[in-house]
Amino acid sequence: MYPARAVVDLTAIRDNVRSLASHAPTAQVMAVVKADAYGHGLVPSARAALTGGATWLGTAQVSEALELRRAGVLDARVLTWLYAPGAPLREAVDADVDVSVAAGWALEEVVAAARAAGRTARVHLKVDTGLGRNGLTPDQLVELLAPALRAEAEGAVQVVGLWSHLAFADEPEHATVRAQAQVFADAVRTVERAGLRLEVRHLANSAATLTTPAVHYDLVRPGLAVYGLSPVPQLGGPQAYGLTPAMTLEAELATVKAVPAGTGVSYAHQYVVERDTVLGVVPLGYSDGIPRHASGGATRTGGPVQIGGRRLGVAGRVCMDQFVVDLGPRAVERAGERVVLFGTGAHGEPTAEDWAAAAGTISYEIVTRLGSRLPRVHVGDLADAGEAGAGADAGAGAPAAHDLAGQVTR
Structure with a gap:
């Protein structure tokens, strides 16, 4: 898992x-x-x-x-x-x-x-x-x-x-x-x-x-x-051309903890919390393809995520295997909470284009740089078209709310 x-x-x-x-x-x-x-x-x-x-x-x-x-x-x-x-x-x-x-x-x-x-x-x-x-x-x-x-x-x-x-x-x-x-x-x-x-x-x-x-x-x-990504985002997003982004990148919060004001976050303390708050650790990092250039600091908003319906950003530097999100002083999230890094945008979640903007790159790089250790779970009416012998049903290893009926293919 x-x-x-x-x-x-x-x-x-x-x-x-x-x-x-x-x-x-x-x-x-x-x-x-x-x-x-x-x-x-x-x-x-x-x-x-x-x-x-x-x-x-x-x-x-x-x-x-x-x-x-x-x-x-x-x-x-x-x-x-x-x-x-x-x-x-x-x-x-x-x-x-x-x-x-x-x-x-x-x-x-x-x-x-x-x-x-x-x-x-x-x-x-x-x-x-x-x-x-x-x-x-x-x-x-x-x-x-x-x-x-x-x-x-x-x-x-x-x-x-x-x-x-x-x-x-x-x-x-x-x-x-x-x-x-x-x-x-x-x-x-x-x-x-x-x-x-x-x-x-x-x-x-x-x-x-x-x-x-x-x-x-x-x-x-x-x-x-x-x-499903637009090659001409300055002219129109996917919907303008009848396209739907096919990939949703998601994770579960690994650690959630309260910290006092003044706490430095991640390497070099590029981000320091200004008030008592709650931090959440997302178990994805640059070895998974999360751009280090999307790190957040005091004057720079990091790569966007959606947690509990809220749009938040990376706090501090993206590390090899993880990054941190400042959940705020009234956070109610717990370990295991779903984190959406990007998806279609239909439910307010960030898109690959949003991550491209945060990292100063293009959406092509955001999706193609994802690491090989990150499982691809194929869903939809064509899920049975996955690779022959491509592993077990993914439902057992995914949050129940998703009802992922596809196959883990790598």
Whole structure:
């Protein structure tokens, strides 16, 4: 039993994908499930996304794609895109995984993997249209076309996709969005004129899926939005786009005690109580992914929590395994009281976006940084879609009021 958990509503993930599909009705949906599905649990989240209408899954690492296949997720196309020389590409080809190519050496290794596997590898060429990150420059793309065509003629590869990534998708009116879209359109024409027949062209991430229909092409690649968080919080929260946050992070108070005025709280006494009060210890810390930058002090409000219907904040420094909350002089809470760090916000609880603001970061980091020792409990109509052999019913280890009928999957 762990005194905290990330409760993941798979029904919300399913419905979020349905909503995203409605924003891009002319395109297929690739649900990006990299980074353990943004901390939500790779396999259960992938299955929920497929139930919602996604036909593709996207993973950064080859190991993630292989894990999906080993878990029996076979009814979707899977694309993987980030690897170094020597990656297990033969295993990826054997597992019917599409592979991105972002450099000349990568095409050579995919060809070698296909030859070793004795089957054709499906390839997506990644072009750097202005992000300045992974991908072929337009000139490098031109240079790669001849060897790609030779590999196709040999039967080693089939170039099925061309793709890129936007630098300012979360600012849809930014000049770079239009500029990158033009570079991408030119790259599509270049590839097609060379004789490659593209099945899918894809450029839109979560933000562009929701705000820039002109770049939807054949396939959109939402990541954060699949999990119900807004990629453009300055334009609108999740509800504005028909999304529901899928994760609730909760814990139980471990210690509750009265202390006198002047008591220093946590390391370096960054927070000192000004009056007699009651302190509560929450058994989560930075080893669980709670940002140390969300610590609270005399002049700074710490990361928000909800306890007994009240909105409070971290008092003092976040430690490795715990942090403290000043419950106030009239506190009635006892050890075991439920603490909600973030959730949907529908019941006044903080959200992941609130924690992002407190830590000076983005909601992407808040959910993906959660530690591996923190159990993920999957609930909702799709809870049975959890990983095979994924542990016992979570109800026995959770507060009775929650009626958690899902599975602890890690």
